Amino acid sequence: MAFPHLQQPSFLLASLKADSINKPFAQQCQDLVKVIEDFPAKELHTIFPWLVESIFGSLDGVLVGWNLRCLQGRVNPVEYSIVMEFLDPGGPMMKLVYKLQAEDYKFDFPVSYLPGPVKASIQECILPDSPLYHNKVQFTPAGGLGLNLALNPFEYYIFFFALSLITQKPLPVSLHVRTSDCAYFILVDRYLSWFLPTEGSVPPPLSSSPGGTSPSPPPRTPAIPFASYGLHHTSLLKRHISHQTSVNADPASHEIWRSETLLQNAFHLAKLKLNQPGRRGLTPLILVRWEAQQERIAQGREFKTNLASIVFVEMWLHHYSLEMYQKMQSPHAKESFTPTEEHVLVVRLLLKHLHAFANSLKPEQASPSAHSHATSPLEEFKRAAVPRFVQQKLYLFLQHCFGHWPLDASFRAVLEMWLSYLQPWRYAPDKQAPGSDSQPRCVSEKWAPFVQENLLMYTKLFVGFLNRALRTDLVSPKHALMVFRVAKVFAQPNLAEMIQKGEQLFLEPELVIPHRQHRLFTAPTFTGSFLSPWPPAVTDASFKVKSHVYSLEGQDCKYTPMFGPEARTLVLRLAQLITQAKHTAKSISDQCAESPAGHSFLSWLGFSSMDTNGSYTANDLDEMGQDSVRKTDEYLEKALEYLRQIFRLSEAQLRQFTLALGTTQDENGKKQLPDCIVGEDGLILTPLGRYQIINGLRRFEIEYQGDPELQPIRSYEIASLVRTLFRLSSAINHRFAGQMAALCSRDDFLGSFCRYHLTEPGLASRHLLSPVGRRQVAGHTRGPRLSLRFLGSYRTLVSLLLAFFVASLFCVGPLPCTLLLTLGYVLYASAMTLLTERGKLHQP
Numbered sequence: 001m002a003f004p005h006l007q008q009p010s011f012l013l014a015s016l017k018a019d020s021i022n023k024p025f026a027q028q029c030q031d032l033v034k035v036i037e038d039f040p041a042k043e044l045h046t047i048f049p050w051l052v053e054s055i056f057g058s059l060d061g062v063l064v065g066w067n068l069r070c071l072q073g074r075v076n077p078v079e080y081s082i083v084m085e086f087l088d089p090g091g092p093m094m095k096l097v098y099k100l101q102a103e104d105y106k107f108d109f110p111v112s113y114l115p116g117p118v119k120a121s122i123q124e125c126i127l128p129d130s131p132l133y134h135n136k137v138q139f140t141p142a143g144g145l146g147l148n149l150a151l152n153p154f155e156y157y158i159f160f161f162a163l164s165l166i167t168q169k170p171l172p173v174s175l176h177v178r179t180s181d182c183a184y185f186i187l188v189d190r191y192l193s194w195f196l197p198t199e200g201s202v203p204p205p206l207s208s209s210p211g212g213t214s215p216s217p218p219p220r221t222p223a224i225p226f227a228s229y230g231l232h233h234t235s236l237l238k239r240h241i242s243h244q245t246s247v248n249a250d251p252a253s254h255e256i257w258r259s260e261t262l263l264q265n266a267f268h269l270a271k272l273k274l275n276q277p278g279r280r281g282l283t284p285l286i287l288v289r290w291e292a293q294q295e296r297i298a299q300g301r302e303f304k305t306n307l308a309s310i311v312f313v314e315m316w317l318h319h320y321s322l323e324m325y326q327k328m329q330s331p332h333a334k335e336s337f338t339p340t341e342e343h344v345l346v347v348r349l350l351l352k353h354l355h356a357f358a359n360s361l362k363p364e365q366a367s368p369s370a371h372s373h374a375t376s377p378l379e380e381f382k383r384a385a386v387p388r389f390v391q392q393k394l395y396l397f398l399q400h401c402f403g404h405w406p407l408d409a410s411f412r413a414v415l416e417m418w419l420s421y422l423q424p425w426r427y428a429p430d431k432q433a434p435g436s437d438s439q440p441r442c443v444s445e446k447w448a449p450f451v452q453e454n455l456l457m458y459t460k461l462f463v464g465f466l467n468r469a470l471r472t473d474l475v476s477p478k479h480a481l482m483v484f485r486v487a488k489v490f491a492q493p494n495l496a497e498m499i500q501k502g503e504q505l506f507l508e509p510e511l512v513i514p515h516r517q518h519r520l521f522t523a524p525t526f527t528g529s530f531l532s533p534w535p536p537a538v539t540d541a542s543f544k545v546k547s548h549v550y551s552l553e554g555q556d557c558k559y560t561p562m563f564g565p566e567a568r569t570l571v572l573r574l575a576q577l578i579t580q581a582k583h584t585a586k587s588i589s590d591q592c593a594e595s596p597a598g599h600s601f602l603s604w605l606g607f608s609s610m611d612t613n614g615s616y617t618a619n620d621l622d623e624m625g626q627d628s629v630r631k632t633d634e635y636l637e638k639a640l641e642y643l644r645q646i647f648r649l650s651e652a653q654l655r656q657f658t659l660a661l662g663t664t665q666d667e668n669g670k671k672q673l674p675d676c677i678v679g680e681d682g683l684i685l686t687p688l689g690r691y692q693i694i695n696g697l698r699r700f701e702i703e704y705q706g707d708p709e710l711q712p713i714r715s716y717e718i719a720s721l722v723r724t725l726f727r728l729s730s731a732i733n734h735r736f737a738g739q740m741a742a743l744c745s746r747d748d749f750l751g752s753f754c755r756y757h758l759t760e761p762g763l764a765s766r767h768l769l770s771p772v773g774r775r776q777v778a779g780h781t782r783g784p785r786l787s788l789r790f791l792g793s794y795r796t797l798v799s800l801l802l803a804f805f806v807a808s809l810f811c812v813g814p815l816p817c818t819l820l821l822t823l824g825y826v827l828y829a830s831a832m833t834l835l836t837e838r839g840k841l842h843q844p
Helices: 009-022 025-038 048-056 077-087 092-101 116-123 153-167 183-195 251-273 283-292 294-317 322-327 341-358 368-372 377-404 411-422 445-453 455-469 477-490 495-507 541-553 565-594 599-605 620-624 626-647 651-661 687-694 719-735 737-744 749-758 771-778 794-809 814-841
Strands: 107-110 137-139 145-151 676-679 682-685
Touching: 009 025, 009 048, 025 077, 025 092, 048 092, 048 153, 077 092, 077 183, 092 153, 107 153, 145 153, 153 183, 153 294, 153 341, 183 294, 183 341, 294 341, 294 377, 341 377, 341 411, 377 411, 377 455, 377 541, 411 455, 411 477, 445 455, 445 495, 445 541, 455 477, 455 495, 455 541, 455 565, 477 495, 477 565, 477 626, 495 541, 565 626, 565 651, 565 687, 626 651, 682 687, 719 737, 737 749, 749 814, 794 814
Parallel strands: none
Antiparallel strands: 107 145, 137 145, 676 682
């Protein structure tokens, strides 16, 4: 595809739109690569918004774009490889971004698609705390607030890429897609590896093209003052949006940008002169100048690192503010944003990269004394990435997930994201080799400051998990695994001691209660530049912990210690339920072992015992078999041991649970009912009774108390035949009701024979558990009647067919066989009548 360089930009856009419909996907990408290489930025900027939307989809979710969230290499290998090459950090799309970044182009981004707290802040004419939005809010000519942000090409691209995870419609449940295999997830991993490097100082520049053109320059972004990152203003510090500084307020960033642009070209020119005879004398001078400015060039490239990571954090985590979180504690609050499992998995990937990025600081750079020495902005950003950008947003995000996520196995994604954040030592370059289960590795004391400055992440969320675990079915292997995972992480040697030390520092009395505002950090300096130094850190550990808690929960928060009496009570209740769940899993395993292999087939035929009450208790253990029972028992056993280590529970306490609550049979050998109290309208479950039912520990023996003829049709019955037989028997009962009553009232053998067949069996032995049901049935009596429903079951029909087949083997015809079966049944019924009457004579 070749276009003349003098054509109009509108024609270029129209041609690309037509090609997107008419040409194959591979040809479209080849044409786009050539357009990016051949056309100048003046013409490319008109197609840039359309191209970004074509790739990531529209912000309203109507257009899915290239559908990166469903594109997998094993399903569509050709399209997958083309997309990954085109969108790679060093690929054609990023070259287009850098090409446009060299010019002063701006693109409108709607404020309405920003995260809720940011959108609300801008609409209220309050400048958001994050400097990401500073100098970008547009105004209407009349002076009012505009609805768009003015973003440069790099920002526009990263905004769209990050928000496509949120704005696109959730994947249908019927579409089984593994998130970690999708193109979007892998692109996130590549971008994070590129913009958050753990080796070296800055992301590497784009390599030059084979044609010898100069490499595309890095993006020119406005300077973002480090000192204002992540700080939470009180109401007095909120600035009106009209007070935002000019885009050109910091000339340092422009100087860095222009230095890099000119020197990249100069260096490329120097490489050309190396091969030109007679001009070698000029090359060293240019190279010396180029090398002298490498530090300033590196600072310009660091814009990409800071901006990309901040955008990801803002778009994926900043959906809840502290005020919104406090409102969401009400049970009647309406959820403003509900994350998906895919969203949570991507956030977990972001946290892993941020931990690795922050831990890549050298020991001499990570020491507190390093703050007083001259350090590069990237090193300062590594120190501030997690505490100042991520901590509060992630805490509110996790609080919402813990309180609103369904009580099912999908919570595992949230759980693993939380545990990944709690263990930064797993992503340290000097991490130890993983220990065995019997000897887990010890958490180094150097991580104590992280634990203390993230105390609520460990303590309050742990208590929240306990409350969730008490409401789940611990007999399920998936739920048992989650309890095991949390207990194993918190049982790492020295971790519980560091958490307990952090709680002691927070609970230390002080003469003056600190203000909710972080006193650890200085007030934001919005006039600072990209190279602004960090404020000095406060070394008082107790004050750090208090500042952390008050900044996340407010000064009037009610803190529940993880090692306090309330949390210990929850742990004891969880240990009790784990013990009961182990017994339940064992009983299910025993029942499965006792059942013969052909039990289900015989039940279908009706040859096994029938459950006339229709009660059935099931969970995923019934579907997965003995292996899942073994895993559940193993998970629960280890989780109980870990909890004993963390909270120093005694063996006597655990044995007490087994003796007091592990018994599930009463004196008569019958299962006990769930714990309940008797109210005016019947039995009322207590909280303990609800836990027993949820975990399958106890259940009500539900019996059908209505007319047996009106029971729901069973799986071992023929529906049409049952309905026909019911109409026939109802007509006979209605027609001969008087005669049947007279026969059953006789005192001779004929009366006993009729009562055996026509009177409802077992009616006198039925018992009602509910007083309401007893009152309703007290005045209802049933007379003698005929029931033909047994003829509608597969068991009866198969038995008759089998009898006729055996008779045919002995040359017995259908009519003689019918007479023999009738005679045999009469003899059987007569014997049963005599035994029934004799049993009644011996009753007191």
